[in-house]
Amino acid sequence: MSTMPVLGVIEGFYGRPWTAAQRGRLFERMAAWGLNTYLYAPKDDRWHRQEWREAYPAAEAESLRALVEDARQHGVRLVYALAPGLDLDWANGADRRALAQKFVSVQRLGIEHFSLLFDDIPYAPDRAAQAREQVAATHHVLDALWPDGQAGLMLFCPTEYCAERARPGVASSPYLRALGEGLRPSVDILWTGPQVVSPEISVQSILEVNRAVCRPVLLWDNLHASDYSLHRLHLGPYAGRPLDLRAGVAGILSNPNNPLEPNTPGLFSLADYAGAAPDWTPETSLDRALEVWLPEFMAVPAHPVTLEDLRLVAHMLYLPGQLGPQAVRVLTVARQVVDLQTGAEQRASLLEELRAARRRVVRVLRALEAGPNRDLLFDLHPYLVDVVEELNRLMVGATQRGEDDPEAFLYRGSLADHLMTLGREN
Template sequence: MYRIEFNILIKNRIKFCPKVVSRRITMSHLLSINNILKRRVTIWDNLNANDYDQRRLCMGPFSGRSLNISRRICGMLLNPNCEFELNFIPLHTLGQWFQLIKINEKQDQFDDDDDDDNNIETSEIYQIDKVFHKSLIDWLPEFNKIKSANDSQHIVKIDNSPQGMSPKSVTSLLINDEDSQESINENPTCSSSSKTHIMECDHNNTNNIYLTIDDIRLLVELFYLPYQHGPNIQQVFIDFYWLRFNYNQDQNLNDWRCRASVFHDNAKDISRLLQKLVAIHNRALLYDVYNYINDINSTINLCSKYLYWIDNNQRRSSVFMSGDEEPWSKRGGLAGDFLNLLPLGDFQSLIKSEFNSLSNIFIIRPITSNDHASMYALCTTICYQDDIDDLLNQHSQILAD
């Protein structure tokens, strides 16, 4: 709304980018704004912001902004994720972006009319893969730093030797660091009888609890950028899309099962990542990322279970469509993309498609006796099942009751 108002004030002479979060910031946009304002602008970049939808994270590298725009701006401010500890990659890659600008300014290798870094006549160009990998290497030690959620200082002293975590429920790890410390000291190894799946450790190799560069890359790719998933995760999503719509018992299923096996392995990798993250010393980082990684792990494991189910000679009808979908079943981000492929049901057809409000004011009121008939009809429609048709004919209000 503020962009519309500002545009009116300057008599529509500036063509704003139609998105609050821009995939790319181009030279043409900057030139048009600078010409009107008679000065270079400072950019407040929402590329990694998640305050508009805190069910999502944007931990991917700074991208979509050519080095060439540097001569048309006064500076660049990055609006980060709300979770402080999860902004390392965005800020680190932004720093590398500025470093390359300084190098190329000294070499005078900019083309003011071009948005493509590859046309800079120097080897010092902003290569996403290169800066991303460097940021991953520098971020990895942060996971092993001893840091509590309430203080960034090293106030907790624990044994740095490899050891398993407590077999207690994961939720107990998210209470406070003192409780966490006690559980570590009291239970130096994992119990094989633990019922918490993600806390099961590999007794044959205690090094499996340590995060690697590949683990950190997987974490970031799960929560990449607003307009794209990480390259490897995008392939996982494509695989599930194909598996979801290409199961046919009348044809040879070898190819389908081969591809499904790869998907199941990827799901296990994400579960192992969650297990490793729960064991890190940096509790502040864990607290920031836990809900997100636990959520996407549950979602992808649900997809994995669904593939097992449809390949198990089950009656493929609307078993998943209970008619009682929770609000979380419609979400954005990677979890939302996966859930949208599952047959969770969609009852938007019950909402009137042509609803033209004459006012922006809505009155919320208690339900009255005049509404009962409509509410009973809605409940009956949502929960209707073919096998109770005779019962409904005799007792039309039984489902709503």
């Protein structure tokens, strides 16, 4: 069991927010796995970002109130985030009043923990001055929420929220220095690592930013985020973070895939990592996560799915810029199949291996189609079908057999599909 005071999930992506029912299922899983914090920050909640000055309409306010109660019943701390940075004018008294009033109006719904986000906004010419304004805004909110002293969490997301955005660098950034010196010690600062999406985060890099902001940072971890490309989903383990990293951060919040259901492997693995023994590895953590996930695919006895089948699917949709070992093998075989130097006998053997991989993916797809978890089917369907069709195309092209002419695979219809094929062999 983890001893991290803040460990959980951020709904912080661009795109369609999760529904109340989906969040309820998330809270159930968080409670089962030992995740304690949910940060409500969907970029496309209109009243969170674009219309931050406006109070939530009655129906939406009631939904937030119900969400707080649902989280509380599952032992999950809900943190409400507001993102006013696109057009907040700190010199304008009306904006200062609107900022405080919005937070207080949300507090009246039963919310006890808050966050102020200044990510993904334009940089000011004077970044240190921009930081000082953001510090003043944060303290203004703190005093409006808790005039007798801070009683809940306040999380702050900076405009320089990763190393690649810090100018001229983390250790020498006037912006980060102004934040560290100005923000009250009770305010936690969110950080995504060396990059917006960081495949690896070293202990050294965390210690560097901790020194710059005068406190341990709270990881906003985009490892499993998928909102930056429609062609990806991440089913791999929590990886690229050494166990020693846990001692250097105030906590970890995962901003995961947009579809909710495919987040079981990554979130389970995060919880596994947080409380892990020294012999922990991402690979064994993924296996434990897949064992937990497998029953979702096994609801219909006539369509059995094995752990090995599910492992192949997870390896196909692994981590940013990385395939899992089984998917690497399928890709290697596919390249050999289309290589003109491959002999006929070897190609026949390789094709059978591709057919076996395709059958395993189809087995998972058919189980989902027959099963009751329609959200899981809908979330995974396009990715599974895409792999099945591409494998079929390769096999038809290699054998010149089948009902489909390899020159007639016309389903690559969008510009993005065509752009994906350019420059691959250069």
